[in-house]
Structure formats: C-alpha cells, structure tokens
Amino acid sequence: MPAKSASKKVTTKKEIKKKETKIKTKYDIYVYNDWCKKCGICEAFCPVKCLGHDEIGQVIVLDADACIGCAQCEIRCPDFAIEIKVRE
Amino acid sequence: MVKHRDSTHLVHQYLRHNKKFPHVWCPGCGNGIVLGALIRAIHQHQYERDDIVLVSGIGCSSRMPVYVDFNTIHTLHGRALTFATGIKLANPKLKVIVVTGDGDSMAIGGNHFIHAARRNIDITTIILNNNIYGMTGGQSSPTTNYGDKSTTAPYTHIEHAFKISELAVTAGASFVARGTVYHADKLQKLIEAALTKDGFSVVEAVTHCHVQYGKLNKLGSNVDMMKWQKDNSITVQKAAKMKEEDVEDKITMGVLMDKPLPNFTKEMAKLKDRAKE
Numbered sequence A: 001m002p003a004k005s006a007s008k009k010v011t012t013k014k015e016i017k018k019k020e021t022k023i024k025t026k027y028d029i030y031v032y033n034d035w036c037k038k039c040g041i042c043e044a045f046c047p048v049k050c051l052g053h054d055e056i057g058q059v060i061v062l063d064a065d066a067c068i069g070c071a072q073c074e075i076r077c078p079d080f081a082i083e084i085k086v087r088e
Numbered sequence B: 001m002v003k004h005r006d007s008t009h010l011v012h013q014y015l016r017h018n019k020k021f022p023h024v025w026c027p028g029c030g031n032g033i034v035l036g037a038l039i040r041a042i043h044q045h046q047y048e049r050d051d052i053v054l055v056s057g058i059g060c061s062s063r064m065p066v067y068v069d070f071n072t073i074h075t076l077h078g079r080a081l082t083f084a085t086g087i088k089l090a091n092p093k094l095k096v097i098v099v100t101g102d103g104d105s106m107a108i109g110g111n112h113f114i115h116a117a118r119r120n121i122d123i124t125t126i127i128l129n130n131n132i133y134g135m136t137g138g139q140s141s142p143t144t145n146y147g148d149k150s151t152t153a154p155y156t157h158i159e160h161a162f163k164i165s166e167l168a169v170t171a172g173a174s175f176v177a178r179g180t181v182y183h184a185d186k187l188q189k190l191i192e193a194a195l196t197k198d199g200f201s202v203v204e205a206v207t208h209c210h211v212q213y214g215k216l217n218k219l220g221s222n223v224d225m226m227k228w229q230k231d232n233s234i235t236v237q238k239a240a241k242m243k244e245e246d247v248e249d250k251i252t253m254g255v256l257m258d259k260p261l262p263n264f265t266k267e268m269a270k271l272k273d274r275a276k277e
Helices: A013-021 A072-076 B004-014 B031-044 B061-067 B080-090 B102-108 B110-119 B164-171 B184-196 B210-216 B222-232 B236-241 B264-276
Strands: A027-031 A051-053 A059-061 A082-086 B052-056 B071-074 B095-101 B124-129 B175-180 B201-206 B233-235 B251-258
Touching: A027 A059, A072 A082, A072 B004, A072 B031, A072 B184, A082 B004, B004 B031, B031 B061, B031 B124, B031 B184, B052 B061, B052 B080, B061 B071, B061 B095, B080 B095, B080 B102, B080 B110, B080 B264, B095 B102, B102 B110, B102 B124, B102 B164, B110 B164, B124 B184, B164 B175, B164 B201, B164 B251, B175 B184, B184 B201, B184 B251, B210 B222, B222 B233, B233 B236, B236 B251
Parallel strands: B052 B071, B052 B095, B095 B124, B124 B201, B175 B201, B233 B251
Antiparallel strands: A027 A082, A051 A059, B175 B251
C-alpha cells in the first residue's frame, strides 16, 4: 500500500511574483505634543504596539514601520492629537 | 467615505482654532471621542455647516459646541431641548442636534426630555452618559448605579439608575440607539443613522469619568474603564437571546428602536395650512 502523501500547497510562479511585487504600505505617525494630554489611549489600543511613552508620559513612536494604518488611535484620541499618514 | 486615518485631519477642519486648545476636558475623557464621532458623522452626510445647529446645556459634555464651527448655542442647565424645540419650529430647515450629559438631560432636564420624545420633534439628541456630575465635583446623578460611591454618596448610592435609552423608547422617541466610546466607529455609524431619521432620535453614548467616578469606585484609569466597556457590552441581537438577569449588568449596544412615527414638525406645518384655509 503506498504511503499517503501529505497534501502540499503548490506555489505557482505567478503567485511568487505577486508576493514580491506587493509592497507593504508604510505609514508615518505624527503626534501633536501641544494638544496631547498624555492619557495613554493610543498606546493601549494600538493592535501592533508601535507606540510607547517616555518617563513623563509623552507618546513616542517605537516602530513606525510596524504601523498597519488602522488608525484606531486616531478615532479614539480625545484630543485630536495623533495623525497617521501614508509614507510617500 | 471617511477613512479612519483621515479622522484627525477632518476634525481639525471643523474646529474653531481661535478657541483655547487643547480643550477643557480631563486627559483621557471620552467626550472628545464622541465629538470626533459626531464630526465624522456630520461630514459623512455632507451637510452645510450653516445648516447645523448644535445646542447644549451645562456640564462637561455641554462644552462641546464651544469648539466646533457650526451654529452653536450654549444654554441653561437642562434646557437645551427647549431651546432646540424653538429653533426647529422657527426654522424647520435647520438640522438641530442637542448634545447633553446624563445629569443635564435626566435630572434637571428630565421633563423636557420625555416630552420632546413624546412630541417626536425632529431633533437628534446625543446623551453622554458618564454616570456622574463630573464638572461640579462628582455628585450623584440620576444614572449613578446602585451601590456605587460618589462625593454626595460616600456610603454608597441607595437609589437605582435611570436607563436612558429604555426611557426614551417608552417615552415615544422614533429612533433610539446606544453606543460606547470604546466602539468609536460603531458610535459614528449610530449617530449617522440618527441624523437621517425624521423624528426624535436619541443616541446614548456610554462614556467614562475616570477622574471622579473611576477614582471613587476604584475602577482604574481611563484605559481600564474603556476596556471594561469592551468586555461588558453586548449587541442588541445577542441580548435578545440571553436571559434577562444576565443582560442586567451589561451595556446593550446598537439600535433599540427604529420606527417612523408622526413627526411634530410636519404635523405643525400641516396644522398651519389647515388653519389658513
């Protein structure tokens, strides 16, 4: 009896090409420190944890490349002090 | 369609930049989130700024019209709906939106609220429910829960809380919805829906007061209180399938009432025509 071969997904050349050409959109995060009240909402609800804070609570961008542009911080910022823009 | 990431840019266009910014609300207050949702909802419908009238009474939430560039009026404590009724009847073309707090609309303005709902006048009311009088120092409000502490109830509150949305349904409002500030996107959608309705539409935005209510009841920071909202809110559809006692402590989110009922503004116009004949 022949051994059952494990079904393996074959990646076609077309798919590989598609993967290579698809570049992840990157974003820049701007924090308006004049308006920010350091409440910590943006940091707490960031799904990829790319925001942090320093010793006085000021928001700092830890890893802007990790940002997925969901802007959950933007819709929840009570002070309208954070902005996500597509990197050009 | 407004993308989330255009939100801040969009909100800034609607603000009065000659006012003092950052605004007066405490760090982490949910009122700013509701203001953002309201502005996005108004923008979504492409209303002219001159056609919008934002009316408010007194309280934390009632500071909202000060910061936005519409026709705004900051009125007496609890009387926002009465002013709004006058504005709507004088010029029915205007889109009248009332922003009010739980103390403002349920305590001193409770009577105005139920009668505006009974009349079913074409006004959109957004009630920010933070369970306490925040601005005046943390006194108990009609929505402070049984057993919770406030500065006027240091040995816990012995009264039972009003359920704003259920009250509005019973009083006869044609559209009633409830959202939370954690679900800011959903809240925007609910406000959008409320703006299109013909009769009295109420959106109850459950928000948090971590400075007064949270501190006295040891509920943690603003983030902890928002996470509490996330964990304790269920949709209306889900609540319908659950037992009544399980739903008691939860925030039922979504549209509680949506029924076209005779509208006071239109009835008034008809009455005027009839009287002229």
